[in-house]
Amino acid sequence: MGNSTGKKLNGNKVRSGVIHWVIFAIIAFVVLMPVYWIFISSITPPGELFKSPIDYLPDHPTLESYQFLVSNVGLLDKIKNTVIIIGVTLLVGTFICILGAYGFYRFSYKKGINLAFLFIVATMLIPEVVTARPLYEFMKKVGLFDTYPGLIMLYISSIVPFTILILRGFVGEIPMVLEEAAAIDGAGFWQRMWYVILPLMKPAIATVCIINFINCLNNFFTPLYYSNHIQVLSVAIVELPLRDNMYGVPWDLTSAMGWIILMPIILFVAIFEKQIMDGIMAGGVKA
Amino acid sequence: MYKSKSKAMLLLPWLLVLPVVILRAFTTVYPIITTVTDSFFDIRLLAGKNEFCGFSNYVKMFRDPKVLISISFTVIFVLVSMFFHLLLGVLLALALNMKFKGQRFLRTIVLIPWAMPSVVAGMAAKWAFNNDYGLINDLIRRIIPSFNYNWLIYRGSARAAVIAVDLWKDLPFFAILVLSNLQFISSDIYEAAKVDGASTWQSFTQITLPLIAKGVATLCIPFTLWRLTSFDLVYSMTSGGPGEDTALIAYRITTEAFTNLNIGYASAMAVVLFLIMLAFSLLNMKLTNSKKFET
Incomplete structure (x- = not known):
C-alpha cells in the first residue's frame, strides 16, 4: 500500500474520531446537565438559589435542605x-x-x-x-x-x-x-x-x-x-412544603428530594448497564 | 415425565398460574366492567347524584370545551412527540451504535432519563423553564444575555416544553429499542457496500433504513399508546396549565374522577380512551402478525 493512501486512511480515522467525540459531548451535555443542575441546587443554600445567573459551582455547599427533609418532612x-x-x-x-x-x-x-x-x-x-x-x-x-x-x-x-x-x-x-x-x-x-x-x-x-x-x-x-x-x-416529591419563596416551586427541597431519588438510580444504572440493556431489548419493558 | 396421575398433578398447572391470573383479573377485568357500567350513569358525588342517563355522558363529552382542548392537545402531543421519537430516536440509536471508546459510558448515561421517575423530571422541568432562575433560560442567556421568556404561561411554549421533556425522558428508551434492531444488521453488508463504492449516506438510506423500518414502525404502536395515557409528567410539571392547555386526556379523566368527582362522566371518557387504545392494539397485532408471516 502506498504511503499517501495510508495517510489518507489515518486522516479519515482521526476525523471520524473527532465526530464521535463531538456527538458524545452533545448527548452527554443534554442528559447530564439537568442532572448536575439538580445536584448543585440541592447543596446550594436556599437563599442563594434564587438568583441569576446560576452559580454552577456553589460557594457555600450545605446539606441544610437534606436536614430539613429529614427533620420536617x-x-x-x-x-x-x-x-x-x-x-x-x-x-x-x-x-x-x-x-x-x-x-x-x-x-x-x-x-x-x-x-x-x-x-x-x-x-x-x-x-x-x-x-x-x-x-x-x-x-x-x-x-x-x-x-x-x-x-x-x-x-x-x-x-x-x-x-x-x-x-x-x-x-x-x-x-x-x-x-x-x-x-x-x-x-x-x-x-x-x-x-x-x-x-x-x-x-x-x-x-x-x-x-x-x-x-x-x-x-x-x-x-x-x-x-x-x-x-x-x-x-x-410533588407534595413538598413551600418554605420562604414565592415562586410556587420549593426548588431547594425539590432538588434535594430529586437527588435522593436520582442517586440510587444513577448507581444502579452504572452497575447494571449491561443487564438493563439486555432486559430492555428482550422485552420492550414498561409494566 | 409426570407419572403420577394424582389429582395434585392434574391441578398443578392451574396452581402455578392462578396467583398471577387472579391478581390481574382483579385489578383489570373487574374495574373495567365497573367503569363501563358507570359511564351510563350520572354519578356526581358532590351533588349526591346517581341515576341512569344512557349515552348522555358520551354526548356531553364532545361538546365540553375542556375535553375538546384535552383531546386536541393529546393528538398534538402524540403526533409531535412520535415524529421526533422517529427522527431523533433513530439518530440517537446510530450514535449509541458508534464503535469508539466512549460507547459504554454513552449507553450508561442515556439510561438515566429512562430510569428516573417522570415526576422527578416534571418537577425539575417546572423549575427549569422558570424565566428568572431556571436552567433553560440561564443557558440561553449565556449566549443571548437579554433573553427573557416565561415558557409555562403561554399555550404554545408550555405545550412545546411538555413535549420536550417527554422526549428528553423517553427518547433513550426508544433509541435502545431501535439499537436492538440495528445490531441485527451484519457488518458484512456495510463492508460489501463500501467495496462497491457506496458513501456513508448511501449505505444509511439504502441499507440501514430499509432493514430497520419495519421494526421501528412496530415500536411506534406501544410508544403511541403510552403517550395516549401519559399522566405523571403533566401532573407534576404544569398541572394541566396554563388554563387547560396542557391537560392531556389521561389528566382530564383523573381530575374528573378524583377531584371533581364526576364519576360517570370520567368513566365515559375512560371508555372512549380505552376503545381508541384497543383499536391501536389490534393494528399492532396485525402488524406483528404480518411480520411473522414474512420471516
Whole structure:
C-alpha cells in the first residue's frame, strides 16, 4: 500500500474520531446537565438559589435542605415505605411470576392455560386511568386502601405482565431433558424447581428484578391514588412544603428530594448497564 | 415425565398460574366492567347524584370545551412527540451504535432519563423553564444575555416544553429499542457496500433504513399508546396549565374522577380512551402478525 493512501486512511480515522467525540459531548451535555443542575441546587443554600445567573459551582455547599427533609418532612419514613413496598413486591412478585411463567410455558399445550397466558398479555393494554376509580372504591370497601398489603398487591400486579412475558421466554430455553433426568432420579416438582430450574434462570431473574426495581421506583399513579399516609418517594416529591419563596416551586427541597431519588438510580444504572440493556431489548419493558 | 396421575398433578398447572391470573383479573377485568357500567350513569358525588342517563355522558363529552382542548392537545402531543421519537430516536440509536471508546459510558448515561421517575423530571422541568432562575433560560442567556421568556404561561411554549421533556425522558428508551434492531444488521453488508463504492449516506438510506423500518414502525404502536395515557409528567410539571392547555386526556379523566368527582362522566371518557387504545392494539397485532408471516 502506498504511503499517501495510508495517510489518507489515518486522516479519515482521526476525523471520524473527532465526530464521535463531538456527538458524545452533545448527548452527554443534554442528559447530564439537568442532572448536575439538580445536584448543585440541592447543596446550594436556599437563599442563594434564587438568583441569576446560576452559580454552577456553589460557594457555600450545605446539606441544610437534606436536614430539613429529614427533620420536617419525614424523609426517612418515606425511604422506609419505599424500601418495604418495593422489597416485598420484588420478592413475592418474582416468586409468583416464576411459578406462573413455568406453568404457562410447560403446560401451554393445555388450551385453558394458553388462554390464561394470552389474557395476562392482553391486560398489559389496559391503562391505569381506566381502572382507577372503581379500583379505588373497591380498595376502600375492603380496607386495603392506604395499607402496605394493598399497595404491594397493586405494585405486584403492575409488574406481572412484563415479568411473565420475559421469564416465560427463558423457561423455553431450559432443555426438557434436564428436568426429565432429575425426575428419573426421583426429584419431585419442588425439588426440580429449586435445583434445576431456578439456578438456570438466575440471569433472567436478575435482569427482570433490576428492571422491575426501576419500574416500581417510578410508579407514581398507584401510591398517589391508593394511599394517603403511606407516602413513597415519588409522591413525596410533588407534595413538598413551600418554605420562604414565592415562586410556587420549593426548588431547594425539590432538588434535594430529586437527588435522593436520582442517586440510587444513577448507581444502579452504572452497575447494571449491561443487564438493563439486555432486559430492555428482550422485552420492550414498561409494566 | 409426570407419572403420577394424582389429582395434585392434574391441578398443578392451574396452581402455578392462578396467583398471577387472579391478581390481574382483579385489578383489570373487574374495574373495567365497573367503569363501563358507570359511564351510563350520572354519578356526581358532590351533588349526591346517581341515576341512569344512557349515552348522555358520551354526548356531553364532545361538546365540553375542556375535553375538546384535552383531546386536541393529546393528538398534538402524540403526533409531535412520535415524529421526533422517529427522527431523533433513530439518530440517537446510530450514535449509541458508534464503535469508539466512549460507547459504554454513552449507553450508561442515556439510561438515566429512562430510569428516573417522570415526576422527578416534571418537577425539575417546572423549575427549569422558570424565566428568572431556571436552567433553560440561564443557558440561553449565556449566549443571548437579554433573553427573557416565561415558557409555562403561554399555550404554545408550555405545550412545546411538555413535549420536550417527554422526549428528553423517553427518547433513550426508544433509541435502545431501535439499537436492538440495528445490531441485527451484519457488518458484512456495510463492508460489501463500501467495496462497491457506496458513501456513508448511501449505505444509511439504502441499507440501514430499509432493514430497520419495519421494526421501528412496530415500536411506534406501544410508544403511541403510552403517550395516549401519559399522566405523571403533566401532573407534576404544569398541572394541566396554563388554563387547560396542557391537560392531556389521561389528566382530564383523573381530575374528573378524583377531584371533581364526576364519576360517570370520567368513566365515559375512560371508555372512549380505552376503545381508541384497543383499536391501536389490534393494528399492532396485525402488524406483528404480518411480520411473522414474512420471516
